[in-house]
Amino acid sequence: MIDGQFPCLNTETVRLLSCYAYKDSIVKLEQKIPPLAFVAICALCMFLTNQLYTDLNLSYSFNLITLLILSLIGIAFVLAGIVTFKIHKTTVNPVNTKNVSALVNSGIYKHTRNPMYVGMLCVLIGYVVYLANPLNIVFAVFFVLYLNKYQIIPEEVFLEKLFGKDFIAYKRVVRRWL
Numbered sequence: 001m002i003d004g005q006f007p008c009l010n011t012e013t014v015r016l017l018s019c020y021a022y023k024d025s026i027v028k029l030e031q032k033i034p035p036l037a038f039v040a041i042c043a044l045c046m047f048l049t050n051q052l053y054t055d056l057n058l059s060y061s062f063n064l065i066t067l068l069i070l071s072l073i074g075i076a077f078v079l080a081g082i083v084t085f086k087i088h089k090t091t092v093n094p095v096n097t098k099n100v101s102a103l104v105n106s107g108i109y110k111h112t113r114n115p116m117y118v119g120m121l122c123v124l125i126g127y128v129v130y131l132a133n134p135l136n137i138v139f140a141v142f143f144v145l146y147l148n149k150y151q152i153i154p155e156e157v158f159l160e161k162l163f164g165k166d167f168i169a170y171k172r173v174v175r176r177w178l
Contacts, residue, residue: 032150035094039120042143043127046136059133062118068124077119080108084115092116094151103163113156113174117147121177144177152176 024037028031050057084107089098091099108115128136161173 005080013038031127035120035151037146038143038146041126042124042139046124046127046131046133048140049135049139050131050133053133053135055078056133056135058134060132063130063132066128067130074106074119074122074126077115078124079119081115081119094155097158100159100162103159103166103170104173110174112178113171113176114147114152117152118173118177148176 010039020050079169088102090104091101093099107131112118121140121143124140128140152163156167156171161170
């Protein structure tokens, strides 16, 4: 239909135009709190829990080394994700969907669809171990549940609309977290 009326618009061009219109309509996705801010909120809640429920604090000698190791692993995941996005010249900002320009499925993205979020979770788990209060595990779990619902699933819906079959195939092969 459209191809006959406008010879310069083929089916692929129409799909891309509809994706760009879609991109503008969900710029904020369903995001309530940016992921990095949510990490800070979870860490603050962990700190306060540690201060309020001191009776539950455990004592062991490897908590600082575990924090350092998990933080370094987490930072490595985050940096690997950022570098791979930069190589493909696409945005690392989860709020600004207007600048998404490529489906990245190489580098660290061959192993996880969300390396930056995996990295943030590693840092939080390291902080749980460092503070040595078992109640803080709740905040790490809440971080995963929150990100799945308000960040990752909306991103996946957006990417599926934008990249279609390519993203669906990628989702089948690469896990959301690890």
